Amino acid sequence: MTAFLQVDNLCKSFGAITVADDLCFAVEKGQALGVLGPNGAGKTSMFNLITGTLSANSGSVIFDGTNITKYSAAKRCRAGLSRSFQVPQPFSGMTVFENAMIAATQAGGMSGSEAEAHCINVLEQTELLDRANIQAGSLTLLGRKRLELTRALCTKPRLLMLDEIAGGLTEGECRSLVQSIKNIHASGVTIIWIEHVVHALLAVVDKLMVIDFGRKIAEGPPRQIMESPEVQEIYLGIDADE
Numbered sequence: 001m002t003a004f005l006q007v008d009n010l011c012k013s014f015g016a017i018t019v020a021d022d023l024c025f026a027v028e029k030g031q032a033l034g035v036l037g038p039n040g041a042g043k044t045s046m047f048n049l050i051t052g053t054l055s056a057n058s059g060s061v062i063f064d065g066t067n068i069t070k071y072s073a074a075k076r077c078r079a080g081l082s083r084s085f086q087v088p089q090p091f092s093g094m095t096v097f098e099n100a101m102i103a104a105t106q107a108g109g110m111s112g113s114e115a116e117a118h119c120i121n122v123l124e125q126t127e128l129l130d131r132a133n134i135q136a137g138s139l140t141l142l143g144r145k146r147l148e149l150t151r152a153l154c155t156k157p158r159l160l161m162l163d164e165i166a167g168g169l170t171e172g173e174c175r176s177l178v179q180s181i182k183n184i185h186a187s188g189v190t191i192i193w194i195e196h197v198v199h200a201l202l203a204v205v206d207k208l209m210v211i212d213f214g215r216k217i218a219e220g221p222p223r224q225i226m227e228s229p230e231v232q233e234i235y236l237g238i239d240a241d242e
C-alpha cells in the first residue's frame with residue numbers, strides 16, 4: 001500500500017546544480033514531517049516539484065494513491081496539495097479577507113457563501129479575523145506569515161506544505177504561530193514543514209528528514225535525527241570527529 005504522499009526517485013538539475021538527487025520519501029496521512037537542510041540544499045525546489053511549479057527530470061509523485069507527476073500546479077492544488085511561500089506574497093492592495101477569498105475561489109474551487117464561510121473559519125483559526133478588513137500590505141511580518149497560512153488553508157488542503165514560515169519572527173511571535181500550526185495539525189491536516197528555526201519544528205513534527213545537495217541524508221524520529229553525527233556535521237557545521 002502506498003503512503004499518503006509518496007515521492008519516488010525524484011531527480012532535477014539546473015545545469016550543474018542538482019536540486020533533487022534520486023529523492024525518495026513518504027508521508028503518512030496525519031503525519032507532520034519536518035525538513036531540515038543547509039541553504040541551497042534543494043528544500044524549496046522539492047516543494048516546487050511536489051506542487052508542480054517545477055517539473056522533474058525523472059521520478060514520480062503519488063498523492064493519495066494517484067500519480068500526479070504530470071498534473072499542473074492548479075490540478076495538484078485541487079487534489080488537496082497546498083503550500084505557503086518562504087517570502088509572503090499577498091496581494092498587498094487588497095484586504096486580508098479578499099486575499100483569503102481569492103485562494104478559496106481561484107485555487108480552492110469554492111464560490112459564494114461556501115467560500116465566505118470557509119474563509120471566516122480559516123481566519124478565525126489563523127487569528128486574523130479581527131484584521132479581515134485591513135489591507136494585506138499593512139500587516140506586520142507575523143500577520144503576513146499568518147496570511148500565508150490562511151491562503152494555503154483556504155484551498156482546503158489535505159497536505160499542507162510550509163516553507164520557512166517561522167523565519168524572522170521574535171520568540172513570542174514564533175510561539176504563537178507554532179500553536180496555530182499545532183492546532184491545524186490536530187484538526188487532521190497532514191503537514192510537511194521546511195524550517196531553519198529548529199525548536200519551532202521540533203515542537204510540531206513527528207518525523208524529521210534532512211536533505212543536502214538534493215539528496216536525503218537522514219530520516220527518522222526528530223530527537224534521534226538531531227543527535228546523529230552526520231546531521232550535526234552537515235547541518236550544524238560540527239565536525240563528526242571532534
Ligand SMILES: Nc1ncnc2c1ncn2[C@@H]1O[C@H](COP(=O)(O)OP(=O)(O)OP(=O)(O)O)[C@@H](O)[C@H]1O
Nearest residue numbers: 014017019037038039040041042043044045046086
Ligand atoms: N530556477 C532555478 N534555476 C537555477 N537554479 C536554481 C533555480 N531554483 C533554484 N536554484 C538553485 O538550486 C539550489 C537549491 O535552491 P533551493 O531554493 O531549493 O534551496 P533551499 O534548500 O530551499 O535553500 P534555502 O534554505 O536557502 O531556502 C540553489 O543553489 C538555487 O540557487
